[in-house]
Amino acid sequence: MKIFVIEDEKSLREDIVEYLSVNNYKCDVAASTQIAIQKLKDNIYDCALIDIGLPDGSGIEIIEYIKNHNPKMGVIMITAKNALEDKLESLKIGADDYLTKPFHLSELNARIYSLMRRRNFGGKNALSFDGLEIDTGEKKVIANGNILQLTKKEYDILVYLASNPTHLITKEALAENIWGDKADIATSFDFVYSQIKNLKKKLNEADLKNYIKVVYGLGYKFME
Numbered sequence: 001m002k003i004f005v006i007e008d009e010k011s012l013r014e015d016i017v018e019y020l021s022v023n024n025y026k027c028d029v030a031a032s033t034q035i036a037i038q039k040l041k042d043n044i045y046d047c048a049l050i051d052i053g054l055p056d057g058s059g060i061e062i063i064e065y066i067k068n069h070n071p072k073m074g075v076i077m078i079t080a081k082n083a084l085e086d087k088l089e090s091l092k093i094g095a096d097d098y099l100t101k102p103f104h105l106s107e108l109n110a111r112i113y114s115l116m117r118r119r120n121f122g123g124k125n126a127l128s129f130d131g132l133e134i135d136t137g138e139k140k141v142i143a144n145g146n147i148l149q150l151t152k153k154e155y156d157i158l159v160y161l162a163s164n165p166t167h168l169i170t171k172e173a174l175a176e177n178i179w180g181d182k183a184d185i186a187t188s189f190d191f192v193y194s195q196i197k198n199l200k201k202k203l204n205e206a207d208l209k210n211y212i213k214v215v216y217g218l219g220y221k222f223m224e
Contacts, residue, residue, distance in 0.1 A: 001026065001046045001047070001116065002025070002026045002028065002044070002045045002047075003025045003026070003028075003046065003049065003112065004027075004036070004039070004040070004045040004047070004048040005020075005029045005048075005049050006029070006030045006031075006036045006048060006049065006059065006062060007029070007031065007049065007051045008051060008055050009051070010031070013029055013031065015105065016049065016105065017029060019108075019109070020109070025112075028043065028045065032054055032055055033054050033056050033057035033059070033061055033062060034056055036050075036054075036062050040065060040066065045073055046074060047074035047075070047112055048074070049076050049108070050062050050075060050076070050077050050078065050095075052077055052078065052080075052083060052086045052090065053079075053080060053083075058086075059077060059078075059090075060089055063075055063077065063093055064094075066094075067093060074096050074115045075090075075095045076095070076097045076098065076108075076111055076112065076115065077090045077095045077098045078098070078099050078101060079098055079100055083100075097114075097115055099111060104170055104172060104173060106167075106169075106170055106173065107169075107170060107172070107173035109167065110169055114160070114163040114164055127159070129162070131144045131206075131207070132162075132203075132208055132211065134162055136159060141158065143207075143208055146206065148202060148203075148206055150199070151195075153178060153195050154195055154199045154202070156178050157195055157199055158199060160178065162211075164222065165222050166221060166222070167221065167222075168215055168218060168219055168221055169220050169221070169222075170218060172189075172219075173219070174219065174220065175189060175192050179191070199212065200212050210223060211223055
């Protein structure tokens, strides 16, 4: 899978490329709007990571170019913490997801994996595992033949973890993905622990005991 990293901050760009390369992604880079669009004319990428604030323009211009010329390409934008208008505008014109600086590289990896998995469902809108089926179209979970009654947050957590099987998801990444900007106001992650505890209990009661693994001090893994 080929990832296009468009970021003008040299140290962050290099950190992203190094991390993704270790995780078996092929990377290309650009530090400006002009160079990015030229490379997009000459190359095909699976996913682009686009910093909205670039020295010679806005990353929004690049998103517009991608959606006009290669709409199948995944787009994850990188924004400043207070750039709400940029986030809304980028999502409106076709970006798939966003990350707010600073972010964990493991979270970036999870977002890419999740995006590519969604795009590769082939319209089925379903995740199937041994004894567990998640219908993301009807937002229904079936455990060993029975509908599992979950709250909205429990369902969102299960889908996010199941979309990133065997990947370590930090509690910070989980909180931001499920609770969004509201996660920033929390003084602890008790709200994450509580939801995970309830979700694991319901899975255990349905004889699905080993799907969510707690990696103490780090986060969680969904085991296929």
